[in-house]
Amino acid sequence: MRIHAVRTGFVQIKRSQQLGVGHGLARRVRPFLDPTWTEWLPTLAWVIEHPEGVIVVDTGSASGDAHLRSWHPYHRFDVRFQVGPQDELGPHLRALGIEARDVANVVLTHLHMDHGAGLPHLAGRPTLVHEGELRAAHGLAGRLQGYLPGQWGPAFRPHALTWTDARFGPFDRTAPITQAGDVLAIPTPGHTPHHVSVVVRGDVDILLAGDASYTQDALLTGQVDGVSPDEGQARATLARIRVLAHERPLVYLPTHDPDSAARLLGKTVVPQ
Ligand SMILES: [Zn+2]
16 A cells, blocks of 8 residues: 655645634634744645555645635635646646546545645545535535635535444544555544544554644644634544554644655654
């Protein structure tokens, strides 16, 4: 099994989104008042070459994101993208010799725009999403939260992840992605209430963490971001991932961590 980190361009967010400041409503308002931007952060997608077929975890950004015209204050004031057509998922898959039809499953950690914008490159492929995330993203409530269903394309075929009581470390529910059971989703709520991460089992386990935190440092310090609706839930998830990393060697790979790609190559585990 090979895992590729695919960089679908870069994103800048406010520092106080990357690492939340304060608590309660103040934490969530802060990014709008914060004049300081992060450096350009990668937006990664993951391609797993598995004997049962290719699995793509998150689909990254699309070049349209850079010119998005949106009324939503988050899109207008709090995020900037640098994405060209060649940065999108499709060209990366072609460079790896992978056709859309080779993709057995797409798994989305959540439906924020920089995770789902590459979906049109995998039109019609079965796409696994947490049922609650699908519900949250639709309708007016979804739009108010900044979800952009229009970008997923008309051939978006979402299927709800199927949860089982099979445990994985401190996680009491898992959703198998492969028959072999060596790729599975775990619930990592916080950044969104139904956010999931994907585990690839191996000599060391790889955790494709989506936005469970923006960096490994934030995992280690237990610092919640500036957008998670429920700070306690997000903090509990980070604590659970740290327990997991204590039980077994674990490589932790957030979507926007500048060091994720290098940690994947070096199989660099979470330090204890
Ligand atoms: Zn997100």
